[in-house]
Amino acid sequence: MKNNLLPDLFTLTAIFEGMEDAVLSHDLDYIILNCNPAAEKMFGCPAPVLLGQNILTLIPESVRQEQLAILERVWSGERINHLYTVRSSKLQIDFPVSLTISPIRDEQGEVIGASHIMRDVTHERETEEKRGMLAAIVENSDDAIISKTLNGIITTWNGGAEKIFGYQERETIGKHISILIPRDRLSEEDVIIENIRNGNKVDHFQTVRLHKNGSAIDISLTVSPVKDRHGT
Incomplete structure (x- = not known):
């Protein structure tokens, strides 16, 4: 035994x-x-x-x-x-x-x-503290800061985005980013997503987006890829 x-x-x-x-x-x-x-x-x-x-x-x-x-x-x-x-x-x-x-x-x-x-x-x-600090910066920024999936679904929406586009956060999360894009500029989204899929940043792209009331807004758009720990 x-x-x-x-x-x-x-x-x-x-x-x-x-x-x-x-x-x-x-x-x-x-x-x-x-x-x-x-x-x-x-x-x-x-x-x-x-x-x-x-x-x-x-x-x-x-x-x-x-x-x-x-x-x-x-x-x-x-x-x-x-x-x-x-x-x-x-x-x-x-x-x-x-x-x-x-x-x-x-x-x-x-x-x-x-x-x-x-x-x-x-x-x-330390990571939690850094995340909290970054979250506070994002939320209090006057710039519209929006995150989305590669399929264009909005996942986060900060206070700056509310001020610029007129939508409350609850009105946008889960919606497609195309709610902000004029019909004649929808092709831009395909080009942007293709760049992001390849890991490239779209920097200071001058274009037009839509307010909730339908009015056009001239904007400078920067889109950056979000990567996981493996770099994907």
């Missing part, structure tokens, strides 16, 4: 050590009993230094009481999923993490400790 269990143990150990997320486990006295290489990297400490430490030393004082209250819930058997909080490295540098805490039980089902699975979300937070 022992030999039959060994491959499972080796497999679990390999998974534990190969995880990109940091994993720490500790007992009811908060003493760290185990950690994986990702945890060593996250906290800037080798395993011999981390093991035997109180896990509270990795938790900034600003959130320590909150974390102790959460651990009390874990001691009662609750699992905490994807909690956004803060941890502190060996150099006392605080960084944001996404945290999942699970109770560890013995053979009788009694809670004897907890495992912490952590992911550093510094990059995600």
Whole structure:
């Protein structure tokens, strides 16, 4: 029976050590009993230094009481999923993490400790802040800024577009961009889309578009491709 269990143990150990997320486990006295290489990297400490430490030393004082209250819930058997909080490295540098805490039980089902699975979300937070800043710039721009699919369906519509074209956002999302294009200029859209499909930018194209009331508006049009992480 022992030999039959060994491959499972080796497999679990390999998974534990190969995880990109940091994993720490500790007992009811908060003493760290185990950690994986990702945890060593996250906290800037080798395993011999981390093991035997109180896990509270990795938790900034600003959130320590909150974390102790959460651990009390874990001691009662609750699992905490994807909690956004803060941890502190060996150099006392605080960084944001996404945290999942699970109770560890013995053979009788009694809670004897907890495992912490952590992911550093510094990059995600920076991306969110940048996205928020860009969204504010777009929304408050006096220029009409519109995004659309390659099929010409409008997906976003900012305040500048409302002022220039007279349509409220709710009137345009999901509609075709041709609602803004005079009939005799519909062929321009085909040329623009072909350029965008090829990854090219259409810069300061002088043309005419339509207001909601049907009046013509002389505009300078710039159209840029939106690409995914693969450059498509």
